[in-house]
Amino acid sequence: MFTSSGDYTGDVTFGYTINDGNDGNDASATVTVTISETEVPVMDITVSSVRTSIPDDATEQFNANVLPGNADNRAVTAWSSSNATVATVNATTGLVTAVSEGNTNIVATATDGSNVSGSAALQVTASQILVTSITVSSGRASIQENETEQFIANVLPGNADNRAVTWSSSNATVATVNATTGLVTAVSEGNTNIVATATDGSNVSGSAALQVTASQILVTSITVSSGRASIQENETEQFIANVLPGNADNRAVTYGPPVMRL
Structure with missing residues (x-):
């Protein structure tokens, strides 16, 4: 019986002789044994990404941590998606492209024949429709001190997911404005801009000029x-x-x- 020490790879030739106990009746032979290095297979794959939820027009890079570190073939070229109607994945790079709202698993499979795989869940959400423009208007562009005026914001597109705005005045010493309603109160003579800003994260805003004149003293x-x-x-x-x-x-x-x- 022969056991390799693990320090040598290659061919080894052994010779042996067989004797049945009778003189001159010996037989000999040789045998060659090829010693090869034992392959270290993949035993575990952990799949990860920066985001576990992305909108339906986004991409996300997925990565595979393959163990053990000394596995002979740590390549993971077999990327796949459990639901390609929700998201697809480049089989070689692991780059995921969202397709439609839903859930899927992104799977990485070892290519060394071990059939070891790992996966990570991914949620795809509907893309948010952001505000693209805001037009601000009022009945009057000039009011007197102590008067009020209602300002209105026309937010587009009409199907934006969040059409709410916050109101502000560029010069609160001239006029103030209710941040929620857009109702302006004149304070003192001068000029200001009444601004409406979208609250959906688009940072879109619109404004209108306002002049405040001194209050008329009537007879x-x-x-x-x-x-x-x-x-x-x-x-x-x-x-x-x-x-x-x-x-x-x-x-x-x-x-x-x-x-x-x-």
């Missing part, structure tokens, strides 16, 4: 007087209008017959 009372309350035919008399308050923006008056209010 509150007019007292009319003259030197005489009675004059004769063909005489003239100067009437005077006392307009209050004195700082009204427009204190001009027109004279005419009294206005009858019913």
